[in-house]
Amino acid sequence: MAGILDVPKPRINCSMLSQFINRAVCFIGRVEKVHPTGKMFTVMDGEGKTATVELNEPVEEELSGIVEVIGMVSNKGEIMASTYNLLREDKGVPFDLELYNEALKVIHDFPQHYPFQVAASG
Amino acid sequence: MASLSTGAIEALANGSGWNEAVLQLVNIRKIDGGSGPSRFRVMMSDGRHTLSSFMLSTQLNYMAEENLLVPNCVCVLKRQVTNMLKDGRRVVIILEIDVIKPADASGKIGDPIPYSDGQSRGPQPAPVPESRSPLQPQNRNEAVVRNLKRDFAKKTPSALPDTPGGSSKIVPIASLNPYQSKWTIRARVTNKSSIRTWSNARGEGKLFSMEIVDESGEIRVTGFNQEVDKFFSLIEVGKVYYISKGSLKIANKQYTSVKNDYEMTLNGESTVIPCEDSCDVPMVQCDFVPIGDLENREKDAIVDVIGVCKSVDELTRLTTKSNREVSKRTLSLMDISGKLVTVTLWGEEAEKFDGSGQPIVAIKSAKLSDFGGRSLSASFSSTMMINPDIPEAYKLRGWFDKEGHAMEGQSLTEVRGAGGRLSENWKSLADVKSEHLGHGDKADYYSCIATIVFLRKENCLYQACPTQDCNKKVVDQQNGMFRCEKCDKEFPNFKYRLILSANIADYADNQWVTCFQDSAEAILGQNAAYLGQLKDSNESAFDEIFQQANFNTFIFRNRVKLETYNDESRIKATVMDVKPVDHREYSKRLIMNIRSMGAK
Numbered sequence: 146m147a148g149i150l151d152v153p154k155p156r157i158n159c160s161m162l163s164q165f166i167n168r169a170v171c172f173i174g175r176v177e178k179v180h181p182t183g184k185m186f187t188v189m190d191g192e193g194k195t196a197t198v199e200l201n202e203p204v205e206e207e208l209s210g211i212v213e214v215i216g217m218v219s220n221k222g223e224i225m226a227s228t229y230n231l232l233r234e235d236k237g238v239p240f241d242l243e244l245y246n247e248a249l250k251v252i253h254d255f256p257q258h259y260p261f262q263v264a265a266s267g
Numbered sequence: 268m269a270s271l272s273t274g275a276i277e278a279l280a281n282g283s284g285w286n287e288a289v290l291q292l293v294n295i296r297k298i299d300g301g302s303g304p305s306r307f308r309v310m311m312s313d314g315r316h317t318l319s320s321f322m323l324s325t326q327l328n329y330m331a332e333e334n335l336l337v338p339n340c341v342c343v344l345k346r347q348v349t350n351m352l353k354d355g356r357r358v359v360i361i362l363e364i365d366v367i368k369p370a371d372a373s374g375k376i377g378d379p380i381p382y383s384d385g386q387s388r389g390p391q392p393a394p395v396p397e398s399r400s401p402l403q404p405q406n407r408n409e410a411v412v413r414n415l416k417r418d419f420a421k422k423t424p425s426a427l428p429d430t431p432g433g434s435s436k437i438v439p440i441a442s443l444n445p446y447q448s449k450w451t452i453r454a455r456v457t458n459k460s461s462i463r464t465w466s467n468a469r470g471e472g473k474l475f476s477m478e479i480v481d482e483s484g485e486i487r488v489t490g491f492n493q494e495v496d497k498f499f500s501l502i503e504v505g506k507v508y509y510i511s512k513g514s515l516k517i518a519n520k521q522y523t524s525v526k527n528d529y530e531m532t533l534n535g536e537s538t539v540i541p542c543e544d545s546c547d548v549p550m551v552q553c554d555f556v557p558i559g560d561l562e563n564r565e566k567d568a569i570v571d572v573i574g575v576c577k578s579v580d581e582l583t584r585l586t587t588k589s590n591r592e593v594s595k596r597t598l599s600l601m602d603i604s605g606k607l608v609t610v611t612l613w614g615e616e617a618e619k620f621d622g623s624g625q626p627i628v629a630i631k632s633a634k635l636s637d638f639g640g641r642s643l644s645a646s647f648s649s650t651m652m653i654n655p656d657i658p659e660a661y662k663l664r665g666w667f668d669k670e671g672h673a674m675e676g677q678s679l680t681e682v683r684g685a686g687g688r689l690s691e692n693w694k695s696l697a698d699v700k701s702e703h704l705g706h707g708d709k710a711d712y713y714s715c716i717a718t719i720v721f722l723r724k725e726n727c728l729y730q731a732c733p734t735q736d737c738n739k740k741v742v743d744q745q746n747g748m749f750r751c752e753k754c755d756k757e758f759p760n761f762k763y764r765l766i767l768s769a770n771i772a773d774y775a776d777n778q779w780v781t782c783f784q785d786s787a788e789a790i791l792g793q794n795a796a797y798l799g800q801l802k803d804s805n806e807s808a809f810d811e812i813f814q815q816a817n818f819n820t821f822i823f824r825n826r827v828k829l830e831t832y833n834d835e836s837r838i839k840a841t842v843m844d845v846k847p848v849d850h851r852e853y854s855k856r857l858i859m860n861i862r863s864m865g866a867k
Contacts, residue, residue: 238851
C-alpha cells in the first residue's frame with residue numbers, strides 16, 4: 146500500500162478505465178450497491194456509468210453517498226482498492242458529481258496544463 | 268475685384284440652377300415668424316437682374332442678426348435649395364453663403380432690373396408690384412412682403428382644415444424638411460410622453476413629445492407651452508391624425524432611436540386633426556437589430572429589438588441612490604440568431620409585465636449597455652409591445668414553435684451567480700490595471716475572487732455621529748462631549764464605524780482596497796461596536812481577530828475610480844460587497860472559460 150501512495154494517481158471516470166489498466170488511479174463516484182460479502186461494491190460516476198470496486202477486507206461501516214477510491218485498475222477494468230474515503234454529506238457544500246466530471250474532462254483534454262506526473266519526493 | 272455671375276439670377280429663378288453664384292445682396296428684410304423662428308427674406312443681384320425670392324435658412328439667421336449680410340455686400344452662394352410654390356414660382360432657400368466683399372467696399376454693381384420670369388401663373392396682383400419695385404421705401408416693401416406671405420397662405424388649399432379627407436395633398440414623413448412649411452402628413456402616434464415642466468434662469472415652460480409613423484417613416488414631435496394646452500389631451504396613442512405646418516429642425520439623436528434626420532416642433536400655425544380612415548397607416552416603425560448583432564454595437568446605443576421572451580424573472584424592488592424605491596424585472600429575449608439577451612424593465616412596465624406563454628416582445632428605443640457583456644434596458648423613451656401585430660412577430664412565433672423552443676441559446680449577458688441579480692464583470696486584479704479600469708469619467712465596477720493578504724488594523728475605527736444615518740466623524744470636545752458638524756449638535760456618546768484598508772491578491776496581481784462598515788464587518792467577522800470595545804480593553808484579542816481574518820478568500824465586488832488630490836491622481840478602489848466564494852459557480856465559470864479559450 147505504501148507503494149501506491151507515493152505514485153501520482155490520475156483522477157478518472159468509467160470511460161477512462163480501459164486506458165489505465167494496471168495503473169494506480171483515483172476514482173470518485175456515488176455508492177450504488179454493496180455486495181453481501183462486503184468485499185465489493187459498485188460506484189456510479191458523473192456520467193452515469195458504473196464501475197466495480199474490490200476490497201482486501203470486508204467493509205465494516207455503512208457505505209453510502211460519494212466515495213473516493215484509490216487503487217489499481219485490473220485487467221478486467223475493476224478497481225482493486227487500496228484505500229477509500231467517504232465524503233461527508235452532513236457538512237459543507239454538497240459534492241457536485243457532474244461538475245467534477247466536467248473538471249475531469251478538462252484535465253484530460255489539456256494534459257499540458259495539468260502536469261501531475263511530477264514524482265512525489267520521498 | 269469680384270465680378271458677379273451674370274445670368275445666375277435667371278438660372279436660379281427658372282430652375283436651371285447655378286453653382287457658386289457670385290451675387291450682390293441688394294436688400295434683406297426680417298419676417299416675424301410668430302411662434303417659430305424669424306425668417307430673413309433677401310434680394311440678390313447678378314448685375315443684370317435682381318430677385319427677391321431668396322430666403323435665408325434658419326440656421327443662417329445669425330448672419331443677418333450679426334449684420335454680416337448687409338445691402339451691397341458681395342457673396343458667393345455655396346449651397347441652396349429651390350422650392351417650387353403651388354403657383355409655379357420659385358423660392359431659393361440659402362443654405363450656405365460666404366461674404367467675399369464687404370458692403371462698404373463696393374457700391375451697387377451694374378444696373379440690374381428685377382427678374383420677371385414670365386412663368387408666374389399667380390392671378391393675384393400682389394406679387395407683380397413687388398417684383399417691379401423692389402427698392403421702394405421700407406413700408407411699401409413691408410406691405411408687399413406681408414402680401415406675399417398671405418399669398419403663399421392663400422395658395423395652399425385652404426380646404427385642408429375643414430375637409431381632412433378631401434383635396435389636401437398628403438406628403439410622406441420621409442420627405443419633411445426644414446425648408447418647406449406648407450405640408451400635411453397623416454400619421455399614427457406610437458408613443459406619447461407625459462407633460463414635463465421646467466423652470467430655469469430663463470423662465471418656465473412645459474412640453475410633451477411624441478413619435479409618429481406613416482408608411483414612409485417616423486419622426487419625433489415636440490409641443491411647447493401653448494401647444495401643450497392645444498394638443499396634449501387631443502392626441503391618443505395608437506390613433507391617426509392629419510398634422511400640418513410644424514417646424515422642422517435637425518434631430519438630437521441621443522435620446523431616441525427614431526430614424527429621421529429631423530424632428531418636428533408644433534407651433535402656432537400647426538394643426539392636428541383626427542383621421543377616421545387609418546387602416547393603411549402602419550402601427551409602428553422599427554428597425555430591429557438581431558440579438559446576435561448587439562455585440563457589435565456600441566454601449567449606450569439606442570436600438571429596436573424583437574424576440575421571444577424565453578424566461579422572465581421575479582419582480583424585485585430596489586432603492587436608488589436618491590432613496591427612491593423602484594420596481595425592476597428582467598427577462599430573457601431570444602431571436603432567430605440563437606442568441607439571448609437580458610432585458611431590464613422598470614417601474615410600472617416591470618410590474619405589469621406578464622411573460623407567461625413566452626410572448627413575442629418588441630422594444631423600440633431600448634438602451635444597450637455593456638453590463639454583463641451586453642444587456643438591454645427599457646427606459647422612459649422606450650416603447651414595449653407584447654405580441655405586436657407585425658410580420659416580424661409572426662415570423663418569430665413560427666420559428667420558435669418549430670425549432671426555437673428547443674434551443675438553449677447563448678446569452679450575451681454574463682451568467683449570473685446563483686441568486687445574484689447583478690451581472691458581474693469578472694476580472695483578475697492584473698486585468699483591472701491593464702485595462703485601466705476607473706480611468707474614464709465614470710467609476711468602473713468589477714468582480715473578482717481574491718485573498719486578503721494584509722489588513723491594516725491601525726486607524727480602522729473612527730468615532731461617528733450617533734444619529735441614525737449620519738456617519739460623519741465627530742470631534743472630541745475633550746469635555747466628555749462629541750460634536751457633529753453636519754448635525755450641528757453635541758452628543759455625550761458616539762458610535763464606532765469601520766474604514767478598513769486591506770490588500771487583496773489573486774494569481775495575477777494585488778490591489779489596495781478600502782472596505783467600509785458592512786464589508787469590513789463581513790471580513791473581520793465582528794461588528795464595529797465590539798471591535799471598538801476590544802481595541803480599548805483587550806489589545807491581544809483585537810489583534811487575534813485580524814490574524815484570523817487574514818488569508819481568507821472572498822468574492823469581491825469593487826468600484827474603482829481615478830481620484831485627484833492636489834495635482835496627484837491615484838486609482839482608489841472601494842469594496843462594495845464581499846461574499847464567500849461559491850465554488851460550484853466558480854468552477855462552472857472556469858470550465859466555461861477554459862472551453863471557450865480551447866475552442867479558439
